[in-house]
Amino acid sequence: MTRQADVLLADGTTVQLRSVGPADxxxxxQLHAQLSDRSRYLRYFSPYPRxxxxxxxxxxxxxxxxxxxxxxxxxxxxxxxxxxxxxxxGAELAEVAFTVADAxxxxxxxxxxxxxxxxxxxxxGITRFVAEVLPENGAMQRVFADAGYEVARRFEEGVVHLTFxxxxxxxxxxxxxxxxxxxxxxxxxxxxAPRGVLVYGVRRDQTGxxxxxxxxxxxxxxxxxxxxxHPAPPDGRRDWYPAAAEAVATGDPFDLAVxxxxxxxxxxxxxxxxxxxxxxxxxxxxGFSETGPAGGRAEAQLLRAARGHxxxxxxxxxxxxxxxxxxxxxxxxxxxxxxxxxxxxLFSQSGGFAVALLAxxxxxxxGLSSFVAAGNRADVSGNxxxxxxxxxxxxxxxxxxxxxxxxxxxxxxxxxxxxxxxPLVAVAPMVQGVAGQSxxxxxxxxxxxxxxxxxxxxxxxxxxDVAALLAHQPLPAGNRTAVICNxxxxxxxxxxxxxxxxxxxxxxxxxxxxxxxDRQRLAAALDRAVADDMVDAVVxxxxxxxxxxxxxxxxxxxxxxxxxxxxxxxxxxxxxxxxPQVPAYRSVxxxxxALARVAGYAGWRREPAGVVPAVTGVxxxxxxxxxxxLAAGEPAAALGHYGVDVVPRRxxxxxxxxxxxxxxxxxxxxxxxxxxxxxRHRSDLGAVxxxxxxxxxxxxxxxxxxxxxxxxxxxxxxxxxxVACVVEVAQDPAFGPVVGFGLGGxxxxxxxxxxxxxxxxxxxxxxxxxxxxRAAPLLGGWRGAAEVDRxxxxxxxxxxxxxxxxxxxxxSMVLNPVLARPDGWSVLHAEVTVGEPTARPDSGPRRxxxxxxxxxxx
Numbered sequence: 001m002t003r004q005a006d007v008l009l010a011d012g013t014t015v016q017l018r019s020v021g022p023a024d025x026x027x028x029x030q031l032h033a034q035l036s037d038r039s040r041y042l043r044y045f046s047p048y049p050r051x052x053x054x055x056x057x058x059x060x061x062x063x064x065x066x067x068x069x070x071x072x073x074x075x076x077x078x079x080x081x082x083x084x085x086x087x088x089x090g091a092e093l094a095e096v097a098f099t100v101a102d103a104x105x106x107x108x109x110x111x112x113x114x115x116x117x118x119x120x121x122x123x124x125g126i127t128r129f130v131a132e133v134l135p136e137n138g139a140m141q142r143v144f145a146d147a148g149y150e151v152a153r154r155f156e157e158g159v160v161h162l163t164f165x166x167x168x169x170x171x172x173x174x175x176x177x178x179x180x181x182x183x184x185x186x187x188x189x190x191x192x193a194p195r196g197v198l199v200y201g202v203r204r205d206q207t208g209x210x211x212x213x214x215x216x217x218x219x220x221x222x223x224x225x226x227x228x229x230h231p232a233p234p235d236g237r238r239d240w241y242p243a244a245a246e247a248v249a250t251g252d253p254f255d256l257a258v259x260x261x262x263x264x265x266x267x268x269x270x271x272x273x274x275x276x277x278x279x280x281x282x283x284x285x286x287g288f289s290e291t292g293p294a295g296g297r298a299e300a301q302l303l304r305a306a307r308g309h310x311x312x313x314x315x316x317x318x319x320x321x322x323x324x325x326x327x328x329x330x331x332x333x334x335x336x337x338x339x340x341x342x343x344x345x346l347f348s349q350s351g352g353f354a355v356a357l358l359a360x361x362x363x364x365x366x367g368l369s370s371f372v373a374a375g376n377r378a379d380v381s382g383n384x385x386x387x388x389x390x391x392x393x394x395x396x397x398x399x400x401x402x403x404x405x406x407x408x409x410x411x412x413x414x415x416x417x418x419x420x421x422x423p424l425v426a427v428a429p430m431v432q433g434v435a436g437q438s439x440x441x442x443x444x445x446x447x448x449x450x451x452x453x454x455x456x457x458x459x460x461x462x463x464x465d466v467a468a469l470l471a472h473q474p475l476p477a478g479n480r481t482a483v484i485c486n487x488x489x490x491x492x493x494x495x496x497x498x499x500x501x502x503x504x505x506x507x508x509x510x511x512x513x514x515x516x517x518d519r520q521r522l523a524a525a526l527d528r529a530v531a532d533d534m535v536d537a538v539v540x541x542x543x544x545x546x547x548x549x550x551x552x553x554x555x556x557x558x559x560x561x562x563x564x565x566x567x568x569x570x571x572x573x574x575x576x577x578x579x580p581q582v583p584a585y586r587s588v589x590x591x592x593x594a595l596a597r598v599a600g601y602a603g604w605r606r607e608p609a610g611v612v613p614a615v616t617g618v619x620x621x622x623x624x625x626x627x628x629x630l631a632a633g634e635p636a637a638a639l640g641h642y643g644v645d646v647v648p649r650r651x652x653x654x655x656x657x658x659x660x661x662x663x664x665x666x667x668x669x670x671x672x673x674x675x676x677x678x679x680r681h682r683s684d685l686g687a688v689x690x691x692x693x694x695x696x697x698x699x700x701x702x703x704x705x706x707x708x709x710x711x712x713x714x715x716x717x718x719x720x721x722x723v724a725c726v727v728e729v730a731q732d733p734a735f736g737p738v739v740g741f742g743l744g745g746x747x748x749x750x751x752x753x754x755x756x757x758x759x760x761x762x763x764x765x766x767x768x769x770x771x772x773x774r775a776a777p778l779l780g781g782w783r784g785a786a787e788v789d790r791x792x793x794x795x796x797x798x799x800x801x802x803x804x805x806x807x808x809x810x811x812s813m814v815l816n817p818v819l820a821r822p823d824g825w826s827v828l829h830a831e832v833t834v835g836e837p838t839a840r841p842d843s844g845p846r847r848x849x850x851x852x853x854x855x856x857x858x
Contacts, residue, residue, distance in 0.1 A: 003070065003120065005847035006307045010108035010179070012186030012279070013074070014310045014848065017116060020069035020081065022060050027071075027078040029056060036102050042137045043099050045159070059083070065124045070116055072109055075308055079104045082113030084121050084129065092127040093163075098140070110143040111179060115845035118166040122620060131162045148172030167620045170612065177413070180846045181387045187312045188388035191280035191380070192323045192370050194255035196225040197332065198247050198278060200269045201260030201285070204230070209260035209284055212334060213320070214241065217258075220322075220331035220338040225252035229272060247276035256280045258320070258332045263287030263298060266316065267305055274309035281306060282332050283315035289376050290317050303378045307848070312384075318375025319351035324368055325394055333373070342367015343396040344471050345389045347382050349403045351375040356460060357401060364464045365580040366471055369394040379848070381406050386414045390422070397470045399463055400426040407849055409736035410842040412452050412758050419453020420609065423470045423601060426454050427463050428734065440732060440740065440756045448735055448756055451765070455601045465594040468583040473568035475602040478536035479503045481595065482529040483510035485541035486517045486554075490572065493588040494539055501596035506535045515543070519553035526561035526569070537595055540571040541588060558582055570595050610762030615802050617643050623806045630809050635832040642803045644796060644815075646827045650715045658702040659695050661715040668693045668718045671701045673709035680714075680829065681724070681744065681817055691718060719826040722819030723778055723788055727797065728754070729804040729813040736842075737804040739797060743775040744817045761801035766794035779820060788820040796825055809834045 002019040009015060020028075032040070032051050040048050051059075059081070062069050069083035079101045084094040096117055098110050118129065133140050141160065144151050148171040149164040197217060201210025210228075217226055218241075227250040228243040244250050247257075257273035259266055263285050273281060288299035299316060306313040314321060320333030324341035331338040335358050344366055348354045354373035361368055369392065372385055382400055389395045398418065405411055405428075415424055428449070440448060449456035457463050481503045485491040491510035498505055506529075513521050522542075529538045540558050555576050562569040562582040570583045570591045578584045585591040622641040629637035636646040650661035651674055662669045671689045673679040679687040687709055689701035698715075705713050724744030732738045735758050742754040755772030757765040770776065770793050781787035796818070804810060811833040819826045 002064065003068075003116065005116065005845075007072075007112050007847050008180075008183040008187050009104075009112070010106075010183055010186065012183055012189065012312070013107070014187070014307045014312065015079070015109075016073045016308065017070055017112065017847075018073070019064065020060050020062060020071045020083075022057075024071060024078065025056050025060050028059055028081065031078045031081065031099065031101060034101060035099070039099075039102055039105075042134055042140070043097070045134060064120070068117065068120045068124075070113060070120075072113065074104070074310060080109045080113065082110075082117050084117050084126070086124070086126060087130075090125075092125065094121055094126045094129055096129040096131050098143075106139065108179060108183065110140065111147060112846060114143060114147055115176060119845050121166060127167065127620070128163060128165050133160045133162060134158075135160055146175065148175035176846060181390065183846070184384050184387035185391060187279075188380070188384055190255035191282070191312060191314065191321060192330065192372075192388070193325070193328050194224065194280065194330070196227070196252050196254040196256070197222065197330075198250075198254045198257040198273055198276065199226065199228050199241075199260075200230075200257060200273075202228045202230060202243075204232070209334065210258075213258050213260055213284065213332060216331045216333060216336065216338075219336075221329045222331070223327070223329060225250075225254070227252060227254070229269070247272050247278070250276070254278050256282065256332065258282045258284070260284045263295070263316070266302055270302065270305045270309060270311065274311060278311060280312045281314065282318065282320055283313060283375075284318060284320060284334065285315075286317045288316045288378070299376060299378050306379065313379035314372065315351075315375040316378060317351060319348070319354035319373035321373075322368070322371040324370065333371070339368040339371060340365070341369070342471060343369050343394060344399060344467055345369050345385070345392070345395040345397070346371045346399045346401075347385045348373040348401040349377060349382065350401060353401060353460075360460055360464050361467075364468050366464055366467050377406060381849070383407055383410050383414055386411075386418050386424075390414075390418045396422060397467060398422055398424045399467055400424065400428070401460070401463070402426055402428045405734050407842060408732065408734050412735045413842060415452045415454050416609075416758075419601075420605060423475075423598075424454050425463055425466045425470070426456055427458070427460060428454075428456055440730065440738060440754070443752075444740075444754060444756045445732070445734065448732070448738065448758065450600060450604060451757060451768075452735070453601070453604060455597050457597070462593070465583075465585060465590055466597050469568060469570060469594050469598050472581040472583060473562065473570070474565055475605070476537040476568050476595070476599045477602070479596075479599045479603070480506045480534055480536045481509070481539060482506045482532065482535040482537070483539045483541065484513065484522070484525050484529060485510055486513050486515055486522070487541065487543045488512045490541035490543065490588055494541060494592060497589050497592040498596075501592050502600055503537075503592065503596050506532065509535075517554075519557045522554055523557035523560060526557060530561055530564060530567050530569075535567065537567055537599065538569045539588075539591055539595065540569060540573070541591075542571065542573050544574055544576075555579070568595065568598070608764060610764030612760050613763050613798055615643065615799055618799070618802060626803065627807055627809060630807060630832065630834050633834075635813070635830040638807075638832070639803070639815075639827070639830055642799045644799050644803075644827060646815075646830050647716055647719055649829065652702075652713055652715055653711045655699045655702045655706075658698050658713060658715055662692070662695070662698045665715060665717045669698065670716050670718055671698065671705055672714045672716075673705050673712075674714040675710035675712035677831075679709050682746075684746075714829075716828060719819060719828070720821055720823075722821035722825065723785075724817040725779075725793070725820050725825075726754075727800055727815040727818055729759070729800060729810060730756075731811055732756075737810070739769065739801045739804055741769045741793075741797060742773045743778060748773070748775050757801075759801040759804040761798050763794070763798070766797040766801070767791075769797055770794050786822045789822055789824055790820075792824045793818075793820055796827075809836070811835050 004018040066086040072080035082098040084096045086094045100109050151164040154161040199214045226241045257278045259269045289296040323330040351373045483494040491512050529535050559579050572591045573584050626638040626641040652658045668691045673687040692698050726742050728740035737759040738756045740754045740756045753773045770790050779788045813832045815827050
């Protein structure tokens with residue numbers, strides 16, 4: 001199997017990785033010839049000035065199983081090669097080695113090759129790598145040591161022998177994700193903080209989108225060089241900027257190209273910009289995947305060209321990018337002016353909606369640090385921007401307007417990491433799952449966002465309701481809320497709105513100061529609330545005072561309390577204008593809802609993050625065996641490889657078969673209707689017969705079941721009784737694989753009493769999942785019943801979450817019923833749906849998302 005991927009190096013450069021083949025002989029020879037003497041010595045332990053023809057043939061002859069070789073290309077230049085060779089037929093050990101061109105060393109190529117070679121080797125049944133390195137080759141030793149693997153060292157005959165298992169570990173994943181974050185953030189910097197900007201598409205008559213973009217760059221005061229590229233510049237200038245037929249003729253350093261030429265001319269602009277060293281490109285031009293299949297193919301070709309030249313691409317069909325940092329002052333958008341500076345970053349998937357977002361930010365006085373409207377998202381996506389904004393010192397809050405999720409698993413992972421440090425607010429769709437399969441409902445999906453550290457809102461207005469609070473006020477330490485008002489009606493509205501939103505009224509509130517309250521009374525009430533240890537946040541509700549008084553003195557009191565920054569203050573202020581640092585809302589309900597959302601996020605952030613527990617008995621071999629069992633339609637066997645045993649079950653179609661199955665399984669047994677899933681657990685309708693102790697009882701039960709529900713019946717040995725529970729796995733469009741838990745029964749199914757968390761589950765996720773359903777008190781010894789082992793249930797959920805995370809063929813799974821008892825649990829039935837492996841680019845070695853049929857990232 002040949003391999004191919006676009007990857008980012010440590011400096012943000014895009015390169016291509018693919019399997020080596022016979023056609024690469026000359027490129028390999030050229031790479032070797034260009035190596036320095038020292039590089040050859042460190043790699044081959046000798047000067048080795050020339051590769052013999054026989055060695056070249058061996059290097060390019062691979063079977064992708066016992067021997068694999070991967071080449072890294074920068075455009076059409078081969079810059080690195082890595083390979084593994086198995087130590088004998090069927091061996092689980094292979095030798096690994098790399099060769100990297102001198103000019104590209106110390107840019108993370110060895111780490112990328114190691115990740116991809118380890119993934120390929122694991123598929124071939126190899127479990128360990130060995131590398132032979134000279135003691136003075138510290139750089140290569142660090143590649144292995146820093147990868148997160150447990151490396152064993154042995155020094156013999158002047159060579160260091162390094163041996164390590166290649167199965168991913170929590171440590172190796174953390175290292176991989178940290179390198180990914182640094183590389184992706186580095187690839188975004190030329191986009192938002194370029195040294196210079198090239199503009200393509202300025203017409204000779206100074207009209208068109210190119211001229212608009214050029215004018216916006218000028219008006220924003222971009223401090224670096226700007227140049228226009230035009231096939232026939234009449235006088236060498238465009239709108240006070242130098243112009244040239246080719247970018248290289250301008251002579252200045254350019255990191256960013258802004259393109260507004262017709263779609264057919266965009267590839268030529270890519271090639272021209274690449275020749276001038278451009279590393280990022282904003283393509284405003286339309287006519288790509290938004291127009292249909294032909295446009296999608298053109299977009300895919302554009303993406304391949306950009307990545308082939310090492311360029312990150314925003315768009316096409318996008319609105320542009322902006323950065324308000326005084327050192328950047330970049331307005332490469334179609335907006336006529338640069339947004340007001342601030343510490344809120346904004347990403348919009350929709351280019352057309354960007355105008356509304358910028359207008360609302362301006363109206364709400366929410367200053368922006370940077371802004372990206374990605375359009376068709378052929379390359380740069382919201383996930384890339386999350387990686388950049390995560391460590392951006394100029395950004396404190398991140399706003400997202402999303403329409404689809406290109407890589408849901410990665411989004412969920414990044415959101416949980418970024419949300420621990422910076423609030424993440426998203427207008428995101430509730431995309432429905434596959435028809436006929438179990439999936440989280442609206443409320444459950446909202447909870448999934450919350451447990452991923454995302455403050456999810458439904459409208460742009462709500463997005464900026466929350467942003468205004470986060471931008472100017474501290475996070476609340478809890479949900480105890482003081483309501484101060486000068487109108488009893490407003491106070492009553494707030495008192496009614498707080499509990500449903502998840503806020504608790506602090507003792508003694510709401511406090512009505514009366515319509516005649518002046519600035520001193522309001523200031524004193526606010527001071528008392530802020531100083532009260534029983535108050536975490538303050539809601540101020542003010543109506544206009546009676547004439548001839550004005551609202552300005554009251555506004556000054558609110559401003560003073562908000563500026564103190566000790567506790568968040570929000571207001572519904574109908575008496576005049578409030579300063580920007582006081583989040584002001586048009587209604588009581590909007591103020592309370594915004595505060596509640598932020599308080600919920602603050603509560604999530606105060607909770608420990610949890611860790612994904614190690615699962616006893618589950619390794620790469622078990623995962624491979626489970627995958628084979630799923631492919632063979634054997635869910636019980638697949639679960640068994642993850643330490644989840646399913647009680648044996650036999651399907652029969654006659655009374656003699658039922659008796660034979662009972663004898664095989666051992667009495668007593670249970671018989672259940674099996675022809676239609678809706679009857680499987682309906683003991684209330686007579687579809688379940690329990691404690692059948694002999695043949696006669698089995699025959700009698702079979703006749704009754706077959707007569708009412710059909711000939712197909714299931715026979716199982718009896719297990720100790722317990723509380724019936726349901727465990728589910730579903731593929732969610734926004735998050736990838738998720739695990740659900742609830743109690744069994746018609747009533748809980750009718751009410752949708754399921755809680756969901758992302759796979760894999762942390763220890764805290766699993767414990768919270770067990771406690772989350774409304775019927776969960778039944779597990780704790782309700783009305784004298786025995787308390788079940790909830791820790792054992794949590795461990796079951798961890799194992800199921802591990803399976804869901806590692807098996808891309810799995811579409812859905814239902815364990816129903818799971819009988820929970822004081823001594824553990826029993827799974828009586830498992831049902832799965834499998835299909836073609838879902839794309840999981842976040843679960844393997846680092847790579848940029850490939851383009852799908854429409855030219856967009858998968």
